[in-house]
Amino acid sequence: MSAGIRFADPARDAAGILAVYAPYIRETAVTFETEVPAPDAFTARVAGICADFPYLVLEVDGELAGYAYAHRQAERAAYAWNAELSIYLAGKWRGRGLGAPLYRLLERLLTMQGYVNLYGVITASNAGSIRLHEKLGYRQTGLHEKTGWKFGQWHDVAWLHKRVREGEPGTILPLSALDPAQVEREIAAAQREIEEKLKM
DSSP states (O other): OOEEEEEOOHHHHHHHHHHHHHHHHHHOSSSOOOSOOOHHHHHHHHHHHHTTSOEEEEEETTEEEEEEEEEESOSSGGGTTEEEEEEEEOGGGTTSSOHHHHHHHHHHHHHHHTOOEEEEEEETTOHHHHHHHHHTTOEEEEEEEEEEEETTEEEEEEEEEEEOOOSSOOOOOOGGGSOHHHHHHHHHHHHHHHHHHHHO
């Protein structure tokens, strides 16, 4: 099996991304979104994120198998160096170890841009995601109890944090300002790691 990772193209990829995401909306409390977005609205959402943050799609043998992206963690200017990360894999590709390499790639790109604090905001019952974050060096820093209502019950939300830089923050670079050769090396390394996982 061959793996490919690239930056999302909203017009090309939004429908495939939404196909991965929709079952999480309809069937789980992993996301607190309760209605599947309309395709045009979702395309606009993806485009808005792509303007400032990495939005990665993973393909396996040409099939969109998952995606990972980041967005601003909070709006005030003092939070400008914080990013909240998300990852979703299609059902058939979950549990095969593909998420960690994709997530690490997202982290590296954000670090190259100049972000300092990375956050995972996770429904507390999503033990697999919490384990992934802890494996990657995140530490739970808070728990919002009974904060989201979905499927007739309250859900707790865990906040996990990872600091990737120290000292005074610098300028946040746009993706277009990153060294293309370094970006390509990071993507290639993640692809190789995922292909090794696919052989198992």
